[in-house]
Amino acid sequence: MKEFLAMGGYAAYVWTSYGITAFVVALNVWLAQRRYRRALGALRPAGTQAEPVRQPTVRKMT
Amino acid sequence: MGLKRTFHLLGSPPTVYRLAGLLGPWVGIGAVILIAAGTYGGLVLAPPDYLQGDGFRIIYVHVPSAYIGLMAYVLMAVAAAVGFIWHMKIAHAVAVSAAPVGASFTFLALVTGAVWGKPMWGTYWQWADARLVSELVLLFLYLGVMLLRASFDDRDKGDRVSAVLAVVGVVNVPIIHYSVEWWSTLHQGPTIAQLDTPSITMDMLVPLLTMIAGFTLCFAWLILKRVQAEILDRESRARWVEQLVTGASA
Amino acid sequence: MTPRRQRMVLIGLVVAGVAVSAALALQAFRENVLFFFSPTEIAAGNAPVERGFRLGGMVADGSVARTEGSLTIDFVVTDYAHSIPVSYTGVLPDLFGEGQGVVARGQLNEDGSFTAEEILAKHDENYMPPEVAEALERGRAAGTQ
Numbered sequence: 001m002k003e004f005l006a007m008g009g010y011a012a013y014v015w016t017s018y019g020i021t022a023f024v025v026a027l028n029v030w031l032a033q034r035r036y037r038r039a040l041g042a043l044r045p046a047g048t049q050a051e052p053v054r055q056p057t058v059r060k061m062t
Numbered sequence: 063m064g065l066k067r068t069f070h071l072l073g074s075p076p077t078v079y080r081l082a083g084l085l086g087p088w089v090g091i092g093a094v095i096l097i098a099a100g101t102y103g104g105l106v107l108a109p110p111d112y113l114q115g116d117g118f119r120i121i122y123v124h125v126p127s128a129y130i131g132l133m134a135y136v137l138m139a140v141a142a143a144v145g146f147i148w149h150m151k152i153a154h155a156v157a158v159s160a161a162p163v164g165a166s167f168t169f170l171a172l173v174t175g176a177v178w179g180k181p182m183w184g185t186y187w188q189w190a191d192a193r194l195v196s197e198l199v200l201l202f203l204y205l206g207v208m209l210l211r212a213s214f215d216d217r218d219k220g221d222r223v224s225a226v227l228a229v230v231g232v233v234n235v236p237i238i239h240y241s242v243e244w245w246s247t248l249h250q251g252p253t254i255a256q257l258d259t260p261s262i263t264m265d266m267l268v269p270l271l272t273m274i275a276g277f278t279l280c281f282a283w284l285i286l287k288r289v290q291a292e293i294l295d296r297e298s299r300a301r302w303v304e305q306l307v308t309g310a311s312a
Numbered sequence: 313m314t315p316r317r318q319r320m321v322l323i324g325l326v327v328a329g330v331a332v333s334a335a336l337a338l339q340a341f342r343e344n345v346l347f348f349f350s351p352t353e354i355a356a357g358n359a360p361v362e363r364g365f366r367l368g369g370m371v372a373d374g375s376v377a378r379t380e381g382s383l384t385i386d387f388v389v390t391d392y393a394h395s396i397p398v399s400y401t402g403v404l405p406d407l408f409g410e411g412q413g414v415v416a417r418g419q420l421n422e423d424g425s426f427t428a429e430e431i432l433a434k435h436d437e438n439y440m441p442p443e444v445a446e447a448l449e450r451g452r453a454a455g456t457q
Contacts, residue, residue, distance in 0.1 A: 004105075004106070007116040007117070007119070008110060008115040008116035008117070009115070009116075010115065010116050010117035010119075010181060013117060013120065013177050013178065013180065013181050014116060014117065014119050014120055016177050017120045017123050017124065017173075017174040017177050017178065018101075018105075018123055020170065020173055020174065020177075021123040021127065021170055021174065024166050024167075024169065024170050025097075025280060027166070028163060028166055028280075028284055029280075029283075029284070031162070032163075032283075032284045032287040032288050032291075033287065035287070035288055035291045036287050036288070036290055036291040036294075038291070039290075039291035039292075039294040039295050040291075040294060040307075042294075042295070042298065043294060043298055043303060043306075043307045044307060109441035109442075109443075110441065110442070111439050111440065111441070112440055112441060112442040112444070112445030112446075113407060113412075113435060113445075114407070114435070114439075117406075118439055121439070143323060146319060146323055147316060147319045147320050147323065148316065181405070181406055182405065182406060182407050182433060182435065183405060183407070183432045183433050183434065183435075184403075184404070184405025184406075184407075184408075184431065184432045184433055185405075185432055188347070188432075190344075190347050190366070191347050192345050192347065226323065226326065229323055229326070229327055230326055230327055230330045232327065233327065233330050233331045233334050237334070237338075245342075245345045245346050245347065246346045246347050246348050246349070246350070246368060247347045248347050248348075248415055248432060248434055250434070250435055250436050250437045251436070251437045252437060253437045253438075253439065261436075261437045261438045261439070262438070262439040262440070263439070263440045263441060263444055265441070266439050266440070266441070
């Protein structure tokens, strides 16, 4: 285990790379989910929503 | 007429919304499994490199990140072009969604590359290296497209103007890819440019391909989720969205 | 021409214009886009020798000579057609070694030797386990005998 963590002397570089990658991927997942929840939240009929309704500009989709 | 019909279906917001909702969980599960397997394979199963030892394991996060950063740009540019030419709102929704995700993976490719370069090459960064600088330009293009879009209050205008920058920036994609062949660079040539003759042994290659597949599914999941959100924003007055909301909250 | 057709042509022309400009710019500044110059390019007079530049190639086998008690090192950079002797004082990257790729930033001297201020290691795109590398090495040695 100790040998595994040491990464043949490259521990600092290998674990930094994997750590930053894990962080950015997790952040991406969280941001996408938050983006979706907010879009859904903005649609809830008045009185039932927790957040104030954002009034999106509406255009007919073709 | 199958192609035309598909094109029309993909232009239908409720169809795309429901399709994304159906696909999402499966894509997500696939991403988790492949990334877990790829990480285990890369850190534990793959042998150390003859030259770089265990330091070479950074390849398993660096290459997939760089691949997604480029692939996302091509997707964004194609979607932006389709949206610009055919006035297709779903295509703009895809282009909007691809930008922040692609930017984050490009950032990862730059950072993991720098962290890998320090012990092996002896430097984090070289301003004169064509591969490194063109990859940085890719990040700036993503940020430029996002900023340009955000600078318009009118969503339609933002979509159309930023689409032009997104499409023009695609010129940088072949420059990034071929920089290591056209010019002398510190960065080495491509390891898996041709799948049939990779410059890496099988036991090192399999975890890498697994990781690339996992990152691709992860990217797909992120895009599906964000496109769903974009559709809800853009269609908030449509009957089907109202039904969706009242149905969900009843 | 329909408006859709016009938009298609417009975006096509803009991309083509930018692509051509980029190609011309990269061609005009080619010397600045190159990260390093090989000994052959220097011998042919294609390197900007009047200012500092980078020399790239392989560290010739058996050429590395260290000065004892200091960080000074001398070696030969070769592309197997031409060679240039290099001297350097400072820290070396992990991958520096004989038979390995190297990029040295510095100045070409009057006598044709090169004084480096910075040494970077350049490796190729091949990755393999140590056993495979040894087997390859044995195969190569057997082939040359």
